[in-house]
Amino acid sequence: MTTQPEEAPLDLAAARAIIDAQRTRVRTTAYSDDRVIFGIWATAWGVGYGVLWAVSGDGVERMPWGAWAVFGVLILAGVVTTILHSARRMSGMDGVSRRTGAMYGWSWMVAFTAAQVLLGGLAAAGLPPEGMTLAANGISALIVGILYMAGGALWQDRAQFALGVWMALVAAVATLVGLPGTFAVMCLAGGGGMAVGALLAHVAQRRGNAPRRGGLA
Amino acid sequence: MTDAELDPVIHAQSRLRVVATLAALAPGDRLSFPRLQQLLDMTAGNLSTHLRKLEEASYVTVEKTFEGRTPATYVELSATGRAAFERYTRALTDLLGGAR
Numbered sequence: 001m002t003t004q005p006e007e008a009p010l011d012l013a014a015a016r017a018i019i020d021a022q023r024t025r026v027r028t029t030a031y032s033d034d035r036v037i038f039g040i041w042a043t044a045w046g047v048g049y050g051v052l053w054a055v056s057g058d059g060v061e062r063m064p065w066g067a068w069a070v071f072g073v074l075i076l077a078g079v080v081t082t083i084l085h086s087a088r089r090m091s092g093m094d095g096v097s098r099r100t101g102a103m104y105g106w107s108w109m110v111a112f113t114a115a116q117v118l119l120g121g122l123a124a125a126g127l128p129p130e131g132m133t134l135a136a137n138g139i140s141a142l143i144v145g146i147l148y149m150a151g152g153a154l155w156q157d158r159a160q161f162a163l164g165v166w167m168a169l170v171a172a173v174a175t176l177v178g179l180p181g182t183f184a185v186m187c188l189a190g191g192g193g194m195a196v197g198a199l200l201a202h203v204a205q206r207r208g209n210a211p212r213r214g215g216l217a
Numbered sequence: 218m219t220d221a222e223l224d225p226v227i228h229a230q231s232r233l234r235v236v237a238t239l240a241a242l243a244p245g246d247r248l249s250f251p252r253l254q255q256l257l258d259m260t261a262g263n264l265s266t267h268l269r270k271l272e273e274a275s276y277v278t279v280e281k282t283f284e285g286r287t288p289a290t291y292v293e294l295s296a297t298g299r300a301a302f303e304r305y306t307r308a309l310t311d312l313l314g315g316a317r
Contacts (some may be wrong), residue, residue: 010230012313013222018230019237021307025256026241030248092252094291096245212243 024208031097031212032089034160034201037082044078046191049137051185060129060179090214091197097214100154107150112141134175137182141171141190155211159200166193222312224275227305228312231259231267236276239294240302247280247293276301 012020048071053069086105090098119136127135145168152161170193174185204210227236238256243246248256254264271277276298280291294302 008230010233011226012309014230015228015233015309016313019309020235022234022237022256023241026238030242030252030256092249092255093246095242095247095293097243098246167309212246214243214246 027210027212029206030089030093031210031214032086032101033205034210034213035198035205038198038201040078040081040085041193042194042198044074044191045194046187048074049183049187049191052181053187056180056183060098060133086214093214097212101214104151104154107147108142108143112140115139115143120160120174127179130179133179134182136173137186138171141167141174141186144170144190145171151213155213157211159197159204160211163193163197163200222308224301224305224308226276227301231263232271234259235264235267235271236294236298236302236305239277239292240299243295247278247291250290250292252286253292271298274298274301 051067051070052063055063083105086101090101115136118139119132122135123132145164145166148164148167149161150164152158152164167190170185170189173189175181177185201210221300227233234257235253239248250261250264254261257264259267268277268279272279274297275295278293278295280293282289282291
């Protein structure tokens with residue numbers, strides 16, 4: 001049995017400082033940072049749909065493949081960065097947050113994989129490219145909206161819930177306006193909404209009341 | 218001697234750091250030993266010693282388990298520990314003159 005040398009008596013202010021320091025450290029390093037996640041997606045959507053919007057003037061069939069490639073790379077980079085960020089923060093964490101985060105993360109994967117198959121079905125049924133583009137944008141924004149609302153409910157985060165409602169609205173409007181306006185809506189209202197999300201997350205972080213979220217925001 | 222009201226198990230620098238870290242987790246969360254060590258910048262030996270003392274007071278639960286074939290140790294603040302920490306922070310706030 002090793003005996004620990006007694007530590008110097010702890011003064012009260014130092015004790016308070018220790019509690020605050022560890023609280024901040026845990027909140028800012030052991031849970032995912034919504035500023036990072038919303039920031040990544042604000043960029044991916046803002047730039048990605050912005051590029052598509054810029055080249056969509058002559059109709060969806062004349063859009064250069066390079067623009068789609070840029071969009072694809074940005075979305076893929078968003079997925080990879082989000083997963084890496086969450087995995088790094090969650091390393092060594094176990095319990096409710098890990099399980100919730102894992103199921104929530106898989107919800108995104110499952111929803112977007114099913115959406116791809118669904119869109120494939122629409123294409124096979126003969127939906128023209130314009131309809132396909134509108135469906136792809138609307139479904140994507142709708143999934144984001146629903147999962148943000150669910151995330152708001154899971155982590156009792158009103159800001160995220162409100163963002164989910166906004167994204168559901170974006171989904172509806174992006175489909176109603178048709179081409180090429182759909183890309184403008186996805187870029188400005190969708191990407192912009194996520195940028196607002198990043199800003200709200202920053203305010204919450206500053207106030208020390210950011211939700212302790214384990215999974216993918 | 219105002220410190221008399223402060224729980225002596227918690228009121229020592231290293232143990233307070235351990236308890237404060239675990240208390241900062243969301244309810245139902247626990248940390249692996251290495252991750253806790255990293256959040257505390259403590260040596261493994263040091264952390265083990267402090268955990269043993271906290272475990273004796275039933276303030277923390279230490280579970281040794283296996284992830285595949287790798288042994289893993291998870292540390293969690295117990296309900297008793299959480300209550301004790303809440304009492305401790307309340308006493309601390311009172312002693313500091315109510316100023317948070």
